[in-house]
Amino acid sequence: MKIIALVSSYRKKGNTSRVVELVAKALRDIASQKGEVLDFELVYLGHLEIKMCRGCRVCFNQGEAKCPLQDDVLEIKTKLQVADAVILASPVYVEDVNGIMKNWIDRMAHVCHRPEFAGKYTYLLTTSGVGSTNHALRTLNTALRTWGFYIIGQTGFQTGAYMWQADLERHYMAKTRKIAGDIIAAIHTQKAARPSFLSMLTFKIQQAYWKKPPEDPNERHDYEYWQRRGWTDPEREFYIWHKSSRVKAVFARMTGALLARFVI
16 A cells, blocks of 8 residues: 655644654554555655746646656656555645645646546645634645545644644544544545546536547647547546446436536
């Protein structure tokens, strides 16, 4: 089992990092109890080269490999592609994810058109000094859901400016253990194979859009990607093979086809 955590706090011993480390410890404990081998990797986005997006749209129009910035973004993406689950963790700055996380999300915008992470799992974490709204979690949720991830859950931690390790463990050991259990359970039970009605409906609308060659040449790369994945096949009901009921699948396709007439 391969799990990777992307932490956008620059501080390797800050609240966000140490919350993720508690989850990692719980993951290792649970995996060990089950006799499983866990490969856990912690990646600090702030210590990698992630240049600011220029908005040139090359990643959309020609593919992300043609991005002129040539930094660590594609290497990070490769790590996500081989992981079973991804933990995304950000401190809350001014009621949202911090700039490091937002810049990385911006650089991954091409995946919004080509949701290649369908079938992958994610858990979303934020830390804040005092009580905050869920705006930062919504930012993460919107991006990862659009990229195709199955979102296991999301949790915001209130940690103060800096919470001592003993206090962190006392307050959040049980919660982080539950998060770890939920991640492993989702992978084992293949929850991603049971997409929601809304997810299946959204797929049908996208499928209707990409079934015809685009008039705009800038959309050609996206169209060809959908073709290669077989997602435009009329018999295809979702990005991945699914276990949803026939009633849900048929109703989602009918509703999606109807809505597509108004939004495409």
